[in-house]
Amino acid sequence: MEKFVKYTGLVAPLDRANVDTDQIIPKQFLKSIKRTGFGPNLFDEWRYLDEGFPGQDNEKRPKNPDFVLNKPQYQGASVLLTRRNFGCGSSREHAPWALMDFGFRAIIAPSYADIFYNNCFKNGLLPIVLPEATVDGLFKAEAASTDFQLTIDLANQQVMTPDGEAIGFEIDEFRKHCLLNGLDEIGLTLQQSDAIREYESRRLAAEPWIFQEPQKQ
Amino acid sequence: MAGKTLYDKLWDAHLVTEREDGSALIYIDRQIIHEVTSPQAFEGLRLAGRQPWRSGASVATIDHNVPTTPFNNASDIVDDTSRIQVQTLQDNTRQFGITEYGIGDVRQGIVHVMAPEQGAVLPGMTVVCGDSHTSTNGALGCLAHGIGTSEVEHVLATQTLVAQKMKNMQVRVEGELGPGVTAKDVVLHIIGVIGTAGGNGHAIEFAGSAIRSLSLEGRMTVCNMSIEAGARAGMVAVDDTTIDYVRGRPGAPKGADWDKAEAYWRGLVSDPDAEFDTLVEIDAADIRPQVSWGTSPEMVVPVDGVLPDPADEADEVKRSGMERAYQYMGLKPGIRTSDIKLDRVFIGSCTNSRIEDLRAAAQVAKGHKKADSVKQVLVVPGSGLVKQQAEKEGLDKIFIEAGFEWRQPGCSMCLAMNPDRLQPGEHCASTSNRNFEGRQGNGGRTHLVSPAMAAAAAVAGHFVDIRDLAPADQTA
């Protein structure tokens, strides 16, 4: 996993609440068996005027000129500013994969759906939670300027605005540690194999039925 | 010290270690796997040269992509990418020694219907699946929730999950449900009250006399939509209904083990003095049959109500969401639910595709015909076993005589990954769980309802109040 330390990027405002994962990456694109290549279909139904399906040449499709990511000033955006309950709905990890593949490294919103929030960290995408009023302020500041860039300093848990304001944010220690160091969680857990085996033998004695395998025939 | 909630008990029983940073390693008893969210996890194992920790802890089936018209082999699936996913799951489960209920197996079906039916999920377990509706299984008094694909890989490799304890929420529904009011109406009403983010960060325990009165299948319908209320996990405490449901299932313990298990399971209830971070109390008498009108499951009205006016909504973010929903749905505030003309009806999904759902729909459809204005009514059983049972009871004939289509098990038009889908602009009465934009097909407009309401709507061509039908047709 890529390390996330300090990052400066152009902000794209997606002024909607409750953006669900079906919108982030519509289900017809979940049929891929890979983790990459979802970027061109990020927000597919909003970005394109026709119906998208896998295997199309997305360059040739009619784009919706009103959608934020299609506007010239947001080309190259890597920080997504959005509203409450972002990423609700389906658990598909294809949502953070698509956001990452498109080029986003961080999201700023007042709140996220739990599974989506979790999935972001597994992929090096940083979902930042800021109070509703602060997010609102960022939307206004973005609207009032061109080329609105934010710097995200994960080590110090701060978002820096162009006029030098530092906004602090909270993040859980373990997630921060993994993100800062680009750590593989499975490897970390396997270091505790003994504890897992010990736990299993306790359970096996108390509740043997838990270890019954699903019937094959 | 205050007592423990059901969730506290399940959490404590599965704690392997706590880490200094506040996260924990919890043991996962059962992982359920389907073809859409697993390929990248197996790929990850292969790339890292890892083996499953305990392959017998997992069970797989195919559901999201499968056609609901008969087919015999993966190679019969016309859509290339669907076929590849179905074949990839077959290859992966064989390579890693995981049991799969695949094509042609009567046990094949929607993950959340198949697993409890097989007794692959038992009270007191931790259950995960790369699917947000895994919460369905919490109806059995277990801790069940959806995870992402990286976590699927983590569970395969370690049989554990890095987790943080959620907050405790209890939703108590007290009183008696009125005639025609089903589990689906209960959960839609709850979401209408607490909102789609109301349960964020919480595990919800559904409790109260109205929940107790539901069958295990009904409780699954309620727990299924926990995620639509923002909660990863929903659960119901163990009681006689739970024990009776589990007894005799293929995966249930036998003999002395059963007695020991039953004694343990009966303790899986919240202690009387347990404290919840959030408590929601609902009067069962307030719940009427529900219809969703917008693009979020919280946008519901009682069938005899009128569609709400965004102008009355004080919250600006909510108001603009409502306005956008009206635009997408092609509807106007103030109209009645009976004014919505329906193009298709879908009876199925992990919310409402179990035998009692099909019985409720058949009871309404019996002796009637679908309205001419309705192009298609799909009835899709949740598993091969549900289908078999329904056919034994003759429900398939009732549906076919009513002009409904009787299909093979799968997710079908719940998410339109297979050929079953809406055309742009079409309105659909659906027993599924999500009315998001495009969920049932690009531009499609979904209205969430109970199976009885869906069947009644198929016959009338628009929503009707199930309570107005002749008493003989009523389903409780």
Ligand code: SF4
């Ligand atoms: S029926 Fe629908 S909600 Fe349930 S698992 Fe299938 S796609 Fe998901």
